[in-house]
Amino acid sequence: MLFRRITILLLLSFVIISCAGKKPVYKVDQYVWPKESADPKLKAVRVITNSNEFPGKSGGKNAILKELVGDVNVNWIDIKAIRLATNGEGKVYIAVPAKSEIQLVDFVNKRIKNIRFSSIKPSAVAVKGKRIFIGDRAGGRVMEITEDKNVKWSYGRKVDEKAFEKMKNDNETKVDNLYKRISDVFVKGDKLYVTDELFGRIDILSLDGKYIKSIYGVPAPNSIYVGDNGKIYVLSKFVGKLFVYDKNGNFIKDMLTPGTNIWALNFPNGLGMDSDDHIFIIDIATNGLKIYDKEGTFLYYLGVEKESVYLGGFNNPKDVIVDNKDRVYILDSYNRRLVILQSLTEKYKNGRRDMTVKEPMLRW
Incomplete structure (x- = not known):
C-alpha cells in the first residue's frame, strides 16, 4: 500500500513539474474581431512597436501581443508620423514631415x-513597385524619389500665405x-x-509628373482612395464626410455622417478599401478604426x-491603408507602432491556397 502511494505521488509530481515547465502556445489566428458572426472579420497579423509597450504581466493578452511583435521590437516609429503607404510586397513607408523623413519598414x-x-x-x-511618390509640405511639390533620396521629377510650387489669401478673396x-x-x-x-486640403482640389498627374487634369470644389480633401472601377473616394476630416466622384471627376454623392457617435465621423484622417468594398476609416477623435x-x-x-496600448485599441491613430492582399495597415502614432491586420475577404480565403514564404513576417 505504501509503495502504491509513493508511486502515485511521484507520478503526480512528474505531471505537475511537466505542466509547469511547458510554455503555453498562443495562436494568432484566434485573435480575431469581431467574435460574433459579423462581417468583415479582422485577424491580428503583426505589430511593429516600441519596447516599452507591455506591462510586466506574462500571460493572456500580453503574451499574444509579444508573440505578434516577434523579432522587431524597437522604440522607433515616430510619434509625429502622419501617413503611410506600402508596395504590398513587404515594404511600408511612413511619412514624418516634422522630422523631414520617410521611415521604411522592410519585412x-x-x-x-x-x-x-x-x-x-x-x-x-x-508607392508602386519600387517607385516612391511624396507630397512635400515645405516646397508645395509632388515628386518621385528613390530610397537613396534622389529626386527623379518634381511638379508644382508652394503659394505663400499672402498670395493665398488674395486668391481666396x-x-x-x-x-x-x-x-498650399x-x-x-x-x-x-x-x-x-494629389489632394490639397486648403485649395479644395484633386490633381491628377501621370507617373512621370505630367499634369492631366484637376477636380475643383472638393470640400477640404484630406485622404483619397481610387477603386478598380475608377471611382474616387475623398475623405474630409473637417467636414466629417466621404465624397464620391466618377473617374472623370464628376460628383456622384456624399456618404457617412459627422458626429460624436461611434458610427459617425468625428475627426477622420485615413481611408482605405478592401477587395470586398469594405470602407476602412481611421478616426482620431474616437481612437478607432471604423468599417x-x-x-x-x-x-x-x-x-x-x-x-x-493594447491590441484592438489605439492612441491618436493617423492613417490606414489596405494592400493588394487585403492586409490592413494602421499607423497608431501616439503608441509609436504599426498595426497590421488581415481582412478575411474572399480574396484572402482563396489566396491562402497559394501561400508563399516571400513575406515571412506578414504571415500570409
Whole structure:
C-alpha cells in the first residue's frame, strides 16, 4: 500500500513539474474581431512597436501581443508620423514631415531605415513597385524619389500665405501647379492623385509628373482612395464626410455622417478599401478604426473610444491603408507602432491556397 502511494505521488509530481515547465502556445489566428458572426472579420497579423509597450504581466493578452511583435521590437516609429503607404510586397513607408523623413519598414529583409532629407518635408507618400511618390509640405511639390533620396521629377510650387489669401478673396483658387497644403497622394494604374486640403482640389498627374487634369470644389480633401472601377473616394476630416466622384471627376454623392457617435465621423484622417468594398476609416477623435460597407452602412468599430496600448485599441491613430492582399495597415502614432491586420475577404480565403514564404513576417 505504501509503495502504491509513493508511486502515485511521484507520478503526480512528474505531471505537475511537466505542466509547469511547458510554455503555453498562443495562436494568432484566434485573435480575431469581431467574435460574433459579423462581417468583415479582422485577424491580428503583426505589430511593429516600441519596447516599452507591455506591462510586466506574462500571460493572456500580453503574451499574444509579444508573440505578434516577434523579432522587431524597437522604440522607433515616430510619434509625429502622419501617413503611410506600402508596395504590398513587404515594404511600408511612413511619412514624418516634422522630422523631414520617410521611415521604411522592410519585412522581407527584416530591417528598418530612416530616409532623411534636408529641405523636404514629406506630408504624404504613395508607392508602386519600387517607385516612391511624396507630397512635400515645405516646397508645395509632388515628386518621385528613390530610397537613396534622389529626386527623379518634381511638379508644382508652394503659394505663400499672402498670395493665398488674395486668391481666396478674388475667388481665383482654380489654379494648377500651386499647392498650399498637400494632404495625400495615391497611385492607381498609371495615374497619381494629389489632394490639397486648403485649395479644395484633386490633381491628377501621370507617373512621370505630367499634369492631366484637376477636380475643383472638393470640400477640404484630406485622404483619397481610387477603386478598380475608377471611382474616387475623398475623405474630409473637417467636414466629417466621404465624397464620391466618377473617374472623370464628376460628383456622384456624399456618404457617412459627422458626429460624436461611434458610427459617425468625428475627426477622420485615413481611408482605405478592401477587395470586398469594405470602407476602412481611421478616426482620431474616437481612437478607432471604423468599417462601413460600400453603401456607407456602419458595420464595425475597432477600438475602445479612449487611448489604449493594447491590441484592438489605439492612441491618436493617423492613417490606414489596405494592400493588394487585403492586409490592413494602421499607423497608431501616439503608441509609436504599426498595426497590421488581415481582412478575411474572399480574396484572402482563396489566396491562402497559394501561400508563399516571400513575406515571412506578414504571415500570409
